[in-house]
Amino acid sequence: MNAPTAEMRVAVVTGGGKGIGLAIARRFAGLGHAVVVSGRDQAALDAFVAEVTAGGGRALAVAADLTKAGEADRLCAATLETFERADILVNNAGVTRDGLLLRMSDEDWDAVLDTNLKGAFRAIRAFTKPMMKRRWGRIVNITSVIGMIGNAGQANYAASKAGLIGLTKSVAKELASRHITVNAVAPGFIQTAMTEALGENVREGLQARIPLGRLGTADDVAHAVAFLCSEDAGYVTGQVLPVDGGMVM
Numbered sequence: 001m002n003a004p005t006a007e008m009r010v011a012v013v014t015g016g017g018k019g020i021g022l023a024i025a026r027r028f029a030g031l032g033h034a035v036v037v038s039g040r041d042q043a044a045l046d047a048f049v050a051e052v053t054a055g056g057g058r059a060l061a062v063a064a065d066l067t068k069a070g071e072a073d074r075l076c077a078a079t080l081e082t083f084e085r086a087d088i089l090v091n092n093a094g095v096t097r098d099g100l101l102l103r104m105s106d107e108d109w110d111a112v113l114d115t116n117l118k119g120a121f122r123a124i125r126a127f128t129k130p131m132m133k134r135r136w137g138r139i140v141n142i143t144s145v146i147g148m149i150g151n152a153g154q155a156n157y158a159a160s161k162a163g164l165i166g167l168t169k170s171v172a173k174e175l176a177s178r179h180i181t182v183n184a185v186a187p188g189f190i191q192t193a194m195t196e197a198l199g200e201n202v203r204e205g206l207q208a209r210i211p212l213g214r215l216g217t218a219d220d221v222a223h224a225v226a227f228l229c230s231e232d233a234g235y236v237t238g239q240v241l242p243v244d245g246g247m248v249m
Contacts, residue, residue, distance in 0.1 A: 010083040011229070012036040012075070014066060014123055015093030017044030019192055020142065023218035024090055025059075026051075027226050034058035036079045036086075039093065040065055058083070066093060066119030067111075076126040085134065088229045089127045091120035091164075092142040101155045109156045116160035117167070124171060128180070137180035138229040141168050142221070145188045145244050161186075165240055172238035181237035183228045188244025191215040211246035 011028040015021040016037030022044075028035045029052045037045050037059065045061035052059035062078045064071045079086045094116045097108035120141055131137030146154055147161025165184055172182035189195065189206045195215060207213055224243045227233055242248055 008085075009033045009087040010036065010079065010085050011088035011090065012038065012079055012086055012123075012127065013090045013092055014038045014064075014075075014119070015142075016090075017041045017048065020187065020190065020218045020221050021090075021092040022048060023222040024092060024225050027219070027222040028088070028229075029055075029057045029059065031226065032057075033088070034060075034083050036060045036062060036075075036083070038062050038064045038066075038075050066122055067114040069122075072119070072122035072126040075123070076130070079127075080130060086127050086130050087134075087136065088138045088140075089123060089131075090140045090142065090225055090229075091123055093119055094142065094160075096154070096157050098153050098157065100153055104156060112156040113160050113163070116157070117163040120164060121167060124167075124182075128171075128175065131180050132175070132178045135179050137175070137178075138233075139171070139175075139180065139182040140225050140228050141182075141184045142225075143168070143184045143186045143240065145186050145242055145248050148186060148240070148242070149248055168240065169238045176237055181228070181233065183233075183236060183238065184240045185221060185224050185228065186240055186242045186244065187216060187221050188242065188247045189215050190221065191217050209247055210244070211249070214245065216243060216245060 011033045013025045016025040017039040025035050025037050042063045049059040049061045060082050062075050064075045141164045143164040144161040146158045150158045168184040221243050
């Protein structure tokens, strides 16, 4: 079966209601893809759908909590029911529960691993089936430079993001024969509402660690994801692409 054209693609973005996920969803919509956004904030998801449909695009909002069994399958079923296919999956849903290891509770550990890692596993397992049937697909997992270098006070987050890298490489080997690529994007310090609240001195300290001298933007990440999901990246799989201004080179 021939690879789908850009106009035919259907992209699913978890954690797509705000921040990096929203930027990725908007990028796909701008490329003419149908976009399914998932997350826990129904109002934010609906706002994206309204934005896209007002511009003549196609979009669907599916509120889902991927830490719960069956939710990834429900998300996949809703996608197939509406658009009859799923070509692209971006696992962006993530949480933090920061704290020093000696003070970290089992609940804070489980909350981060269940969302960031197990949620991605469940989504990949669900969406791989229709991709394998069509013998074409793109999967991108949003990891972090923290998963590559670690960070004090974020043992749970670093473990989850490092786990995503291992998951990416293993699944890439499993799915390559079906023409499904699996890659990861590792953002560095990205300008968000949280970094804005840190104060100018802290932001300047962060920027001093970045060779390019600035924080990244959500759009910087979205452009990298769009490339890995394009025909131009058809020979790229099992890779981790840092989008970090050179911070970890």
